[in-house]
Amino acid sequence: MNRDVIITCAVTGAGDTVGRSPHVPVTPAAIAADAIAAARAGAAVVHIHVRDPETGDPSRAVELYRETVTRIRDSGVDVVLNLTAGMGGDLVIDADDPLKPVDGTDLVNALERLPHVEELLPDICTLDCGSLNFGEGNQLYISTPDMLRTGAKRVQELGVKPELEIFDTGQLWFATTLVEEGLIDAPPLFQLCMGIPYGAPADPGVLAAEVNLLPEGANFASFAIGRNQLPWVAQSILAGGHARVGLEDNLYLSRGVKATNEQLTERAVQIVQDLGATVATPDRAREILGLTERSGA
Template identity: 75%
Template structure:
């Protein structure tokens, strides 16, 4: 695997984590999320990965009207950027450890079927949407995405003509994503996001990343990220192994110790690392060509 020569930078703007109270820079309202997307694109991100939040509480949301407003606000600015919408919301299951069946799903559960995670994708037809490729212990709760949920979701995304970004949190999920490809539920070129350091998925370990890269299907496009202080080292790790990169406030709040970052500042730092390794930063059009996306429309 050779060093990436032209690096696609994705900015993950806000995520669904409990980060709003930990940094004033985490965007919450559609206006803030759109402004952060424009800032990230101006700093060098070819792709923006978008979640939405309840504007009043900051809690994660699946409200399709919020997604629509974000995209409309980005479009109004004339900003050229590839749109990547999460489709992972709706997989959270919280159980009592001692009496899981008796007490059932507890507060914090947001669990729906695979197709019910896609209405905003069906409405807005973004360039890319995510497909979280399996169930796992996600911190202290469960994230549920069964094989049949994934098959149904992948089939519907394929029908819509949207590119799925296959979110891989552990090696078994990569194995199953390759099964989806074998079953004809994914189109070439496939797009993988290797997600490292999420408790309790794949650890942010260079050897683990190398093994996952070795297990990717031929001709796959891929990126990886790691949480917290490992975010910027992982930019270099990904590029040196032939991949693209993701940074942003979804995964890390700091530019340096004690210094809270904006999305634009994190992208600027990723650009600096990319160029210091002798690579160039991909434009949105270059990203579209590499990922097999449709050309930009006015």
Template identity: 65%
Template sequence: MNRRVVITCAVTGAGDTVGKHPAIPVTPEQIAAAAVEAASAGAAVAHIHVRDPGTGKPSRDPALYREVMERIRASGTDVIVNLTAGMGGDLAIGPDHDPARFGPGTDLVGAGARAAHVAELLPEICTLDCGSLNFGDGSLVYVSTPDMLRRQAAIIQRLGVKPELEIFDTGNLWFAKRMLAEGLLDAPPLFQFCMGIPWGLPPEPRMMLALRDMLPAGSVWAGFGIGRMQMPMAAQAVLLGGNVRVGLEDNLYLDRGVHASNGSLVDRAVTIVEALGSQVAGPAEAREILGLPAPRG
């Protein structure tokens, strides 16, 4: 049981959710406002993707990340910023007769390009997606090879940014532990169990328990489920000693047929945490729990 729980809010993501929800944050102004809203509701960490302001499509543009971070800081809100560094791994396999003719949606770059905005902006946390994955039905593959991961981990370590190790399947955790043994990750390692994305980890209590039991000693971890499994997995994470992630990246609904906001999802997570007899950690305490240095001036 975790008695002091860090809540992360993933405020927009890179999924095809624009048009499926009336208020998906798209512009830097909207994304920053969503992070502030989440922090006001009790989230200590805001996980940030950016989107093209004109199309709503996912983007890797460092200027957009910079604007989001500047707007959050200008608001005076103390929230830990966690920038995604997973963009640039999408590979759409071509038709069966020509699979190497990669399809629309392919965006495949190397470790340096994936971390370019991290090197420029130096957030407190960035993500490191710890393996490749068949991403849903069809022919989309998320590519993150061992060589890519070692290079990206070394870049992030050199920058002094804390990597959040995204675990989409059991082999991802196996390899993350290898990187820790190779000295590419600093202690304490920070893990995020990403559950419910076809075809990775199923959102099942036994799976979360198994992952927890595989963690290196001294690890800090959180877990989340997508869609209707968001809140059940939040409760499960607290019960098993972990932290929580919610937000519109992972789930669009507060209740059946009722669209959520980032603030309402954090509110619901706070209710769950407190109903279980735990307390929600603020940003300063979260930095201690997550093993983060004092924020840069």
């Protein structure tokens, strides 16, 4: 069991959730406000995506990240910033012509997924460690070994900590290979993502198997989506890891009750404390994760 728990709040994500809850933040101001509220509620880390303010669709626009991050940094609230670098990996194919991408495709190379990271230098950015059949239909998430090596090398050069996003056991195998090749600085940070079709199911046995495959000295967190999110806070802690909540992965506080990011963070804090563990502060999170201090951040 982990008794010194880092809580991450993933505040908006890239999923089709805006129309399903009035609490999903869309504009940079709203995303930043939710991140600040989650930090005040006990999240040591906030995980940030941005969205088109007009449509609510996911975006890779650097100016939207810039405004969001500036608002968080200028708030005076201490929090560890974790920016997604997974946008730009979506491929949707035509069922009749698999070589033809269709609407919904947003596929760019490894370095084109990083301009906001290069400019803003967050504490952490994500690295999605493999390709995946992403749900039903003909959508795939693409992240090849060569792409990942290129991205990992650039993130390492920037001095940003990569959070290695693991959606299935083969991805964990490859991420461990990146560690062995020296492309990931110690201590490595893994995020074990459970219940996302069609990756690793939200099953305690699968989580235990993945934890057993982690390299020595690694830090890890784990989350599950939907109704499993809050129970999985306890599951991850009992397995020795940290926890993640937030509207990216789950819209409900309880059956039929729409949540806010602040409420989900508060509930995670309660679960941590009920287990007899301590909620890590941002400074303690930086110590655990081996993060580099950044001037002006």
